[in-house]
Amino acid sequence: MFSKACEYAIRATIYIARQSMEGLRASLTDISHEIDSPVAFTSKILQQLVKAEIIYSTRGQTGGFYMEAAKMDHLSVAGIVTAIDGDAVYTECGLGLKECSGSIPCPVHDKFVEIRNSLKRVLESTNVASLAKGLKNGDTCLKR
């Protein structure tokens, strides 16, 4: 469904959001440990998220990653996915054909339009703040 990079990005963002809710910054090692991901690779992904302005960072001692409260409320999972994997999940097709304008679709077109739409709807209607809250309450978990 998603690339590994994107999965890490989603999990990391949720964790950072939780920490930011309590006014804390999350360090790279912290995040990697908490979401059980390779440290150096996670670093690259966090940099992408910073560039996309989904999260923010400060360097130096006591530095780390954090998120604005407003972002948590407005950012959907779809936003993270788009930043890392692009919009292929929503536009890509069941049979991987290019340039199918719909006039002569591939045989599974109608079926997949249905699936893609429900996927998009779900991802867009789920914001990071609500996921972070579930995590904070211990209802949900980011590793194992």
Place this chain on the structure above:
Amino acid sequence: MFSKACEYAIRATIYIARQSMEGLRASLTDISHEIDSPVAFTSKILQQLVKAEIIYSTRGQTGGFYMEAAKMDHLSVAGIVTAIDGDAVYTECGLGLKECSGSIPCPVHDKFVEIRNSLKRVLESTNVASLAKGLKNGDTCLKR
């Protein structure tokens, strides 16, 4: 969503089904040309489909790939996907966590169960025969 291998497998199977409907065998070069896929790679995938007994093959001159009429009616797209990509699409999770038994799920669990179920339902309810008929009528297309 699916691997390239799986996409080729689905397209190839649909084309082979169409040919078999008219009592014709499809050769490797024929198939590759028709579904616009790399010949040698397609060969490997067809071998996998033969091993999985989704299609059948005969060697030698006038040989090629074909499909039993009964298979077309009973085989779903899901069957092809399972043969090539395994059941990861149905069991795999939004955040790529392993062994999440549901007692303490990841934050997106509920959302993804919904998506996976609709995906599975669609793939299982679509049989190869119906897709091949659309192709035969010119309503659908396997390349470009």
Place this chain on the structure above:
DNA sequence: ATTTAATCGGACAAAAATATCCGAATAAAT
């Protein structure tokens, strides 16, 4: 029997995704 046209199977190659290493830059604490 020989030629011809097809699949099969193993080794190899290229590309993409995933992951690692390390020095530079930054900023707080000492």
Place this chain on the structure above:
DNA sequence: ATTTATTCGGATATTTTTGTCCGATTAAAT
């Protein structure tokens, strides 16, 4: 000023996926 703890950025390595090559095998046609 120096040390310490952090992110940043570039180069490199590993693994997986995708793709190629070619000889062996098979079976029909000549």
